[in-house]
Amino acid sequence: MRGYKAILFDLDDTLLSRDQAVEKMFLxxxxxxxxxxxxxxxxxxxxxxxxxxNRCYGNNDKTIVLESFFDEFAPNDRLPRNYIQDFWNTNFPHCFSINQNTINIVNAIKMHVKVAIVTNGSTHRQKAKIMNTNLNSCFDVIIISEEVGISKPDKRIFNLALNKLKVQPEDALFVGDDIEKDIGGCQNANIKGIWFNPHKNKNDTKIKPYAEIDSLDRLFNYFMNQTQSY
Known part of the structure; x- marks a missing residue:
């Protein structure tokens, strides 16, 4: 694949649809x-x-999400404040489902290069999402911010993944939906970033991704074209 040796992926809203999971959690x-x-x-x-x-996105403590929601919409049975976090941690990871096409694409890419996940979030919830969707069987390396004590966009979390994969920054690509944390972060580590932008959001930052895709099918086609032109 044009000399690339590894592809790194974000998890939420890249490999997994967090929006759909939030809707299931609401139910x-x-x-x-x-x-x-x-x-x-x-x-x-x-x-x-x-x-x-969304306001609490990136904060591992989800108590404020339900507390705020309960304050606005009084429930018949309000969860105790000290129980909310456990309730969220237990239920939310099971709200995620994986598209089989995503699995197929990752496995197809893995035939050519090493693959890794680099995700922000709590160790418990991210591991549960990954295990429940069987993504753990697809990836060579999985890095979770809470587990390693570093979060995107800090370049050190990307460097940690590269070290575990035993590849250099110029030999890797990163795919993620967050233009600042994912693309800006990986560029700080001298990794080319592919912006996963299925909703065609406007880029209001000065960050210029190496490429932009609106589906993982496009990612697969992009890599196949790179291979054929090499």
Whole structure:
């Protein structure tokens, strides 16, 4: 693949759809804590749930998400504050599902290069997501920020992955959805970054990705074209 020896991937909203998982988590909360919610009210509640989750994105403590949600929409059965984190950690990882096509693409790429996951998040939740979706069997190296004490965009977490893969920065590519943490971070480590942008978000930063794709199928085609032109 044009000299590349490794492809590094972000996890949430790259390999796995976090948005779909948040919707499933909302339904669990609804079933656990609320009774007889009108269908017309569910849409507003879901949008607010997503809003509070988004505000807390990157923070391992999810207590504030449900506390804020409960304050706005009084539940029939409010979870105790000291139980919320355990409730989230237990249920949220099971809300993720993997598209078989994603597995197929990663395995196809793995036939040519080493593959790794570099993700921010809590060790417990990220490991559970990876195990529940069987992604653990697909990757040579998995780096989780809480486990190693470094988070993206710090270049050290990318360097750690490269060291474990035994490849140089110029021999690797990184694929992620966050233009600053993923693409800016990997560029700080001298790794070319491919921006995964399925929603076609506008890039309002000064960060210029090496390439941009809107699906993992495009990623696979990109690599195949690189191989054929080499």
């Amino acid at each position: 669990i909360v609804l079933e656990k804590c609320y009774e007889n919610v009108k269908h017309s009210a569910k849409r507003e509640m879901l949008l607010k749930f997503k809003e509070y989750d």
